[in-house]
Amino acid sequence: MDLEAVRTFVAAADTGRFQDAANDLAVTQQAVSKRIAGLERELAVRLFTRTARGAQLTIDGQAFLPHARALIQAEERAIASVRPGRRALRVDVIIMRSAMSVLLRRFHEARPEVDLDVVTLFDADTALAAVQTGTIDATFRYVAPTRRLPAGIEAARVLDERLDLLVGPRHPLAGARTVTLAQLVGHRIWIPGLVPGVEWALYYDDLVAEFGLSIDGLGPHFGSDHLMDVIAESSDVASLVGEKPRLAWSDGHDLRRIPVVGPTPVYPHSLLWRTENAHPALAMLRRHLAATGQPTGAAGSWTPAGA
Structure with a gap:
């Protein structure tokens, strides 16, 4: 699974707007949309619905969110385990x-x-x-x-x-x-x-x-x-x-x-x-x-x- 796409999904879920997620990640809104669309194709579900207020999680998006956070945390732990100074x-x-x-x-x-x-x-x-x-x-x-x-x-x-x-x-x-x-x-x-x-x-x-x-x-x-x-x-x-x-x-x-x-x-x-x-x-x-x-x-x- 593309962890950059997962990270983008979490950012969009937290901010509620693709543009705000793009600002946090220092990428374009188009890049955010492309990453999330790719993740939706891989999962074969819709994760967001677009409204006038921004992007809201679907029921599948709500189900996926805690697992997405766990994936990002696992990535951080994996990197920390081999980062110089973090191991004996x-x-x-x-x-x-x-x-x-x-x-x-x-x-x-x-x-x-x-x-x-x-x-x-x-x-x-x-x-x-x-x-x-x-x-x-x-x-x-x-x-x-x-x-x-x-x-x-x-x-x-x-x-x-x-x-x-x-x-x-x-x-x-x-x-x-x-x-x-x-x-x-x-x-x-x-x-x-x-x-x-x-x-x-x-x-x-x-x-x-x-x-x-x-x-x-x-x-x-x-x-x-x-x-x-x-x-x-x-x-x-x-x-x-x-x-x-x-x-x-x-x-x-x-x-x-x-x-x-x-x-x-x-x-x-x-x-x-x-x-x-x-x-x-x-x-x-x-x-x-x-x-x-x-x-x-x-x-x-x-x-x-x-x-």
């Missing part, structure tokens, strides 16, 4: 316990009036496809040097997250205050759940290639609690963990979180979004991250060449 901003993070979820939580604390819908997608390919189709508004990802962003996708690097070494009390490096990447050569570094080709696996591939580390990605990732359990009991297994997420281990674990230096490996996080996305909360998030994000490319840090 949908943002993807890799996992909830991550540096990006920390940044997103701080944004929410700074702007509690902004509705957020936080989702977790598996990898950058899935996330970028979701950004392109509008399934999500933005995603936090590592953009590997070999990745070319699709047309219409923008990226802004918002955080270089320092990686620390995590070891148990019986590990040979447990007593160190800092360790260098050179000192890690020959030690087993366990990062479970590494899937070849995903962005975090590409990052560690570059780290291994440049510094000769031994990174073991075997086994599924059952979460940080399982990772800490294994490391706490081992004398030869260590891991690399980001600085932002808080890891709460039990007293019996006695884990050690040791800064890595010379250089310090950092994991670069970027926010990616579709250029044409006009959601006002996305602009707020970008401004917040630009004002509060940590500087990138700090002296003494390492990221893959070209990142």
